[in-house]
Amino acid sequence: MKTTFGEYIRLLRHNKELTLTQLAAKLNLDSANLSKIENGKRDFDEKRLPKLAKIFKLNLIELRNEYVTDQLAKHIYETNCTKQLLQVAEEKAAYRRKLNKSFQTK
Amino acid sequence: MKTTFGEYIRLLRHNKELTLTQLAAKLNLDSANLSKIENGKRDFDEKRLPKLAKIFKLNLIELRNEYVTDQLAKHIYETNCTKQLLQVAEEKAAYRRKLNKSFQTK
DNA sequence: TTAGACTTGTCAATTTTCGACAAATTTAAT
DNA sequence: ATTAAATTTGTCGAAAATTGACAAGTCTAA
Numbered sequence: 001m002k003t004t005f006g007e008y009i010r011l012l013r014h015n016k017e018l019t020l021t022q023l024a025a026k027l028n029l030d031s032a033n034l035s036k037i038e039n040g041k042r043d044f045d046e047k048r049l050p051k052l053a054k055i056f057k058l059n060l061i062e063l064r065n066e067y068v069t070d071q072l073a074k075h076i077y078e079t080n081c082t083k084q085l086l087q088v089a090e091e092k093a094a095y096r097r098k099l100n101k102s103f104q105t106k
Numbered sequence: 107m108k109t110t111f112g113e114y115i116r117l118l119r120h121n122k123e124l125t126l127t128q129l130a131a132k133l134n135l136d137s138a139n140l141s142k143i144e145n146g147k148r149d150f151d152e153k154r155l156p157k158l159a160k161i162f163k164l165n166l167i168e169l170r171n172e173y174v175t176d177q178l179a180k181h182i183y184e185t186n187c188t189k190q191l192l193q194v195a196e197e198k199a200a201y202r203r204k205l206n207k208s209f210q211t212k
Numbered sequence: 213t214t215a216g217a218c219t220t221g222t223c224a225a226t227t228t229t230c231g232a233c234a235a236a237t238t239t240a241a242t
Numbered sequence: 243a244t245t246a247a248a249t250t251t252g253t254c255g256a257a258a259a260t261t262g263a264c265a266a267g268t269c270t271a272a
Contacts, residue, residue, distance in 0.1 A: 002197045002198045020250095030233080032233080035248095035250055036250085039250080041251090065194075068185045072191075076195060077203060079178070088171075088175045089178035092108045092110070092175055093183045093187075095110070096110065097183060100183075125217060136264080137217085138265095139263080141217095141218060141220085145219080149260080
């Protein structure tokens with residue numbers, strides 16, 4: 001089962017047996033805020049992804065994919081978006097890509 | 107082909123043969139800002155959906171679906187999210203729904 | 213060339229998000 | 243039970259993003 005990004009960080013942290021305070025220090029933030037992030041009460045700031053990847057020796061691209069899908073999932077969840085509507089959104093995204101492409105060539 | 111929300115508003119407006127100034131007045135905003143909205147340079151404020159529905163006699167639920175899918179499309183587009191990743195995001199959204207459900211029953 | 217429709221740039225005001233600190237609460241070991 | 247460390251929660255001001263408003267610009271059609 002997929003997890004939230006916060007739960008994922010907690011998992012990584014526990015695997016390395018780090019405390020909130022220890023990991024927070026490595027990430028240049030407060031342990032209180034990291035706690036909120038792990039518990040889904042705040043968002044992880046995208047700017048810190050490279051640092052996070054480095055700490056846990058993760059591929060940055062893959063980590064960013066974890067992050068992006070989590071953010072999208074949150075958006076889908078919060079807007080009560082059904083599978084059907086998600087399909088429509090996907091088509092609209094394709095349309096935006098097309099728009100951008102035709103704009104480039106002009 | 108699906109359109110952006112801004113293009114959709116422009117379509118509605120032209121169908122009723124309203125000017126930017128006229129529609130903007132009905133929506134309680136500046137014609138300059140409405141122009142930006144139609145051209146995708148600003149977001150339409152969700153708070154105005156009921157007003158928009160009323161002006162064009164649209165079903166609010168359906169209009170909101172148009173809006174939500176547009177916002178998601180923008181998110182998908184801006185994060186360069188592939189179909190594959192979107193699938194992951196959908197699963198994560200399902201997980202969030204499940205989390206919330208189990209939280210409710212406690 | 214003038215009027216009306218639309219677009220673009222800018223800035224202050226509002227709103228939202230974020231980092232930090234203090235004060236709880238929880239957990240684990242003695 | 244008592245203590246210490248780990249975690250959580252509440253609140254605050256600062257930083258960032260969004261929005262509304264105004265001014266000045268372009269474009270189009272008489």
